[in-house]
Amino acid sequence: MAVVIGFIPDEYGEAALTAGLEEARRRQTGVVVVNSTKGDALIDKRYVGAEGMSTLEQRLEESGVEHELRQTMGRDIADEILSVASQVDADAIVIGIRHRTPVGKLIMGSVAQKVIIDATCPVVAVKP
Amino acid sequence: MAVVIGFIPDEYGEAALTAGLEEARRRQTGVVVVNSTKGDALIDKRYVGAEGMSTLEQRLEESGVEHELRQTMGRDIADEILSVASQVDADAIVIGIRHRTPVGKLIMGSVAQKVIIDATCPVVAVKP
Numbered sequence: 102m103a104v105v106i107g108f109i110p111d112e113y114g115e116a117a118l119t120a121g122l123e124e125a126r127r128r129q130t131g132v133v134v135v136n137s138t139k140g141d142a143l144i145d146k147r148y149v150g151a152e153g154m155s156t157l158e159q160r161l162e163e164s165g166v167e168h169e170l171r172q173t174m175g176r177d178i179a180d181e182i183l184s185v186a187s188q189v190d191a192d193a194i195v196i197g198i199r200h201r202t203p204v205g206k207l208i209m210g211s212v213a214q215k216v217i218i219d220a221t222c223p224v225v226a227v228k229p
Numbered sequence: 230m231a232v233v234i235g236f237i238p239d240e241y242g243e244a245a246l247t248a249g250l251e252e253a254r255r256r257q258t259g260v261v262v263v264n265s266t267k268g269d270a271l272i273d274k275r276y277v278g279a280e281g282m283s284t285l286e287q288r289l290e291e292s293g294v295e296h297e298l299r300q301t302m303g304r305d306i307a308d309e310i311l312s313v314a315s316q317v318d319a320d321a322i323v324i325g326i327r328h329r330t331p332v333g334k335l336i337m338g339s340v341a342q343k344v345i346i347d348a349t350c351p352v353v354a355v356k357p
Contacts, residue, residue, distance in 0.1 A: 120351055127255040193353075201346045209337070209346055217345070218329045218337055223248060223355045225321075226345050 103131045103169075105191045107182045107216065108157070109147040110136075112229035113197030118157075120227040121195035122164050128192050131167030137181040140174040148174070179215035186222060195225045231259045231297075233319045235310045235344065236285070237275040238264075240357035241325030246285075248355040249323035250292050256320050259295030265309040268302040276302070307343035314350060323353045 106121035108114040118134070125132045134157065138148035149157060149172065161168040173181050186194050198213045209217075217224045234249035236242040246262070253260045262285065266276035277285060277300065289296040301309050314322050326341045337345075345352045 198345065209342055213345075214337055214342075217326065217341075217354050220354075221356065223353050225351050225353050226348075227351045228349065 102192050103133045103167075103189045104128065105182060105186045105189065105194045106132055106134045107178070107194065107196040107212075108134045108136045108149070109197075110149050110153050111146070113199070115197070116227045116229040117195045117197035118160070120225060122166050124193055124195055124225060125166050130192055131169070132161070133169045133171060133185055133189055133191075134161065135171050135173075135182050135185050137173045137176060137178045139177060147178075148172075179212045179219070182212075182216050183219055186220060191222045193223045193225055194220050195227060198226045198228060200228050230320050231261050231295075231317045232256060233310060233314045233317065233322045234260055234262045235306070235322065235324040235340075236262045236264045236277070237325075238277050238281050239274070241327070242275075243325070244355045244357045245323045245325035246288070248353060250294050252321055252323055252353060253294050258320055259297070260289070261297045261299060261313055261317055261319075262289065263299050263301075263310050263313050265301045265304060265306045267305060275306075276300075307340045307347070310340075310344055311347055314348060319350045321351045321353055322348055323355060326354045326356060328356050 104121050104125040106117050108118055121132055136149045138145040196213055196216055232249050232253040234245050236246055249260050264277045266273040324341055324344055
């Protein structure tokens with residue numbers, strides 16, 4: 102049992118990380134932070150590099166929450182989050198999602214939508 | 230501060246109610262249960278009748294969680310949930326959503342999608 106956090110190195114990932122750590126504290130459990138890339142781009146900004154991983158690891162250490170960091174390449178990001186959630190029998194999945202822009206249409210990112218619909222555990226959607 | 234629960238008298242509402250009460254316990258706060266109808270149908274199954282309200286009130290009493298029950302008519306259901314969440318400065322909103330059917334498309338209900346995108350607090354999506 103753990104809280105699974107979908108992490109990308111931007112404001113959405115930050116929001117998910119912060120909320121996920123709080124969620125884990127409330128549930129008195131640990132977190133599994135998932136960072137993936139489909140690997141279909143030479144440079145994927147959503148993928149955390151070596152330096153970023155070190156910073157992330159340090160933040161997780163400082164949080165005092167039991168944690169694990171999983172980085173994978175080549176799979177669909179939503180599938181990866183769902184797969185990890187299933188493996189660890191997740192209490193909840195936390196993901197960061199976009200606000201609607203003031204003049205924006207009602208569109209949810211495909212990763213978020215897939216995770217929310219296909220997860221068998223509660224999914225917490227948070228915003229930066 | 231409170232956990233706002235979107236409630237309709239079916240398995241999705243039940244899932245939201247159960248998860249919402251747990252969420253409130255973990256957050257050591259109360260719940261505001263919102264049940265609304267647009268009022269555009271003579272009989273709206275999502276609207277809780279007098280008997281249902283009494284049962285719901287009793288369940289909330291038994292939960293021991295501080296609670297409030299708001300029933301409104303004539304407004305968009307998502308707007309109503311978001312409006313209550315804003316009024317009470319919600320810690321989180323809990324809604325029940327559909328699983329994807331085995332051969333189903335990736336479609337999220339419009340109420341769920343609107344609440345998740347437009348909420349300014351975390352939204353917890355749970356399944357029956």
